[in-house]
Amino acid sequence: MTDYKKFNLKSFKGFIEIILDKKFRGKFNYSEIDSKxxxxxxxxxxxxxxxxxxxxxxxxxxxxxxxxxxxFKGHTASKLESLNHNANKLDRLFSPLINSRKELSKASSIKETRLSELFKTRFDQLYAYEAFGLSIAANLKPSQLFDYFYGDGERPIIGLY
Known part of the structure; x- marks a missing residue:
């Protein structure tokens, strides 16, 4: 399973600070962006x-x-096994829909108990590293999944990256 400490708030703040310095340092909107x-x-x-x-x-x-x-460099998520072995059109059509939570847990690097919680009642408590892991497992661009969950993005088609 993925060690969330590699992708926690502290490391994210450091990551963003570097980007802000490179992209916005010395520009009139730096403090406004930093404040947001x-x-x-x-x-x-x-x-x-x-x-x-x-x-x-x-x-x-x-x-x-x-x-x-x-x-998320070094994240342990991988594409779902069933997306790797699509032998025919019927398999390609239904395989993304019939994965077990155990498979999804393994592929996304999210513990099964945590994944069950997310499916039942705690979707609003999804962590960034978990969303990234789910995108990798579903063979989606991270932006597709994040936009679907939190923006106005369309429902992505699993396995078509």
Whole structure:
């Protein structure tokens, strides 16, 4: 399973600070952008929610997927096995829909008990590293999943990245 401490609030703040310095240091809107980000992160727990992660990256305005790949470098998620063995059209059509939670847990690097909680009642408490892991497991660009969950993005088609 993924060690959330690699992708926690503290490491995210350091990651964002570097981007802010490179992209906005010396520009008239630096303090405004920094203030917006601080207001989003002020009530965060150490695990960093997926919603706050999404909001901050949209303020930064760079390529969401590239930023995700950079921040989550070393994340242990992998594509669902059933998406790797699509032998025919019937298999390709239904395989993404019939994965077990155990498979999804393994592929996304989210513990089964935590995944069950997220499916039942705690979706609003999804952490950034979990959302990223789910995007990798579903073979989606991270932006597709985050936009679907927190923006106005369309429902992504699993396995078509």
């Amino acid at each position: 980000i601080e207001n989003i992160l002020i009530n965060e727990t150490s695990k960093l929610s997926a919603l706050s992660f999404y909001k901050v990256l949209h303020i930064i305005g760079d390529d969401f997927d590239k930023l995700c790949q950079a921040f």
